[in-house]
Amino acid sequence: MSRRLLITLEPNVLRWARERARLEPEQLARKMQVKPERVREWEVSGKISMAQADKVAHHTHTPLGFLYLPQPPEDRLPIRDFRTRGGEMLRPSPDLLETVYLMQRRQAWMRDDVIEEIGEPLDFVGAFDGSTDALEVAAAMRDALRLEPNWASRQSTWTGALSHLREQADNAGVLVVFSGVVGNNTHRKLDTNEFQGFALVDEYAPLVFVNSADFQAAQMFTLAHELAHLLVGKSGVTSFDNHQAPSDDTEQFCNRTAAEFLAPEEELRAFWPAAGKANNPYQAIARRFKVSTLVAARRALDLKLIDTATFFEFYEESKTTVWLRKRPLSAGGDFWNTQRWRIGPRFGAAVVRAAKEGRLLYTEAYRLTGLNRVTFEKLPEKFEVIL
Secondary structure, eight states: OOTTOEEEOOHHHHHHHHHHTTOOHHHHHHHHTSOHHHHHHHHHHOEEEHHHHHHHHHHHTOOGGGGGSSSOOOOOOSSOBOOEETTEEOOOOHHHHHHHHHHHHHHHHHHHHHHHTTOOOOTTTTOOOTTSOHHHHHHHHHHHTTOOTTTTTTSSSHHHHHHHHHHHHHHTTOEEEEESEETTEEEEEOOTTTOSEEEEOOSSSOEEEEETTSOHHHHHHHHHHHHHHHHHTOOEEEOOOSSSOOSSHHHHHHHHHHHHHHSOHHHHHHHHHHHHTSSSHHHHHHHHHTOOHHHHHHHHHHTTSSOHHHHHHHHHHHTTSGGGSOOOOOOTTOHHHHHHHHHOHHHHHHHHHHHHTTSSOHHHHHHHHTOOHHHHTTHHHHTTOOO
């Protein structure tokens, strides 16, 4: 059958596929090398060639079979969606959906591997609920990760603090993933305006994902927030509103826990007089606790060190500063620096061992890690895996 054959699809399905991919008609037209008028015609008449339908599916990251449905399917995340804008839930993009599905596949495999290797469940996962004091949960997080209360202030840089925190989380049994793209596809960048991270709760293989397209200090708070989700046993996708507290009780609790974990109340109150003497007290707090200045200001507000008017004055003034811009982190141009956390040390090592021991097909190992055969063979050396 010729792929040039003209077929008739449901116009609203074609429109749904484009909008789901967050593309304007002009953007999809450029990708398909046609005029925007052609895209609009498809979405009115539904008349399109099979070859063009294939391209629409490809460029909108839509399963081809969906385009042949009589009406658009309802996209739903397989986990709780805590993201809101103006009180309304957001439609998940194909990039977010595929990322969550990939992480779920990794987690399912890792869970089976841990159980097969007679691993023990992690006692901190789901150990608390929202009725517990956030200070207690934050202290339990530090204990689980073997961190001192003032661990962040001992780190000289944000990079060092973030590296230390995720290494400790990995050592504690958490699958930690930092990535700014879908899988290993650098042409499909994750949007920080859509989500900052998510947590997948499991007592054997808990997983936290941080959108590394965000700026570094924001990644610190996201990681702490998603770790808090593990302790309260609530999986979900997170997107932070920079100046408003979330309406959901779980998100509020995880925010309070993350804030206490990163900037303990006792330590911050003791530091506040010194911070107040600085030209920018929030920047001084941010440097000490390795958080963003916005988190620093919000923490000061929550502890009633400043009033609401002062906070919003700072927020409005800071909108154009570098501290609030979303800046991607560089991996220093080193492929393996990126892969270490795009795959995760714990997960990568487990997959390598299973493949080498014959418990996992190499083709499946390539699929789980997103690496090809040649690159996968280098993983043991680069990840310093003991076989």
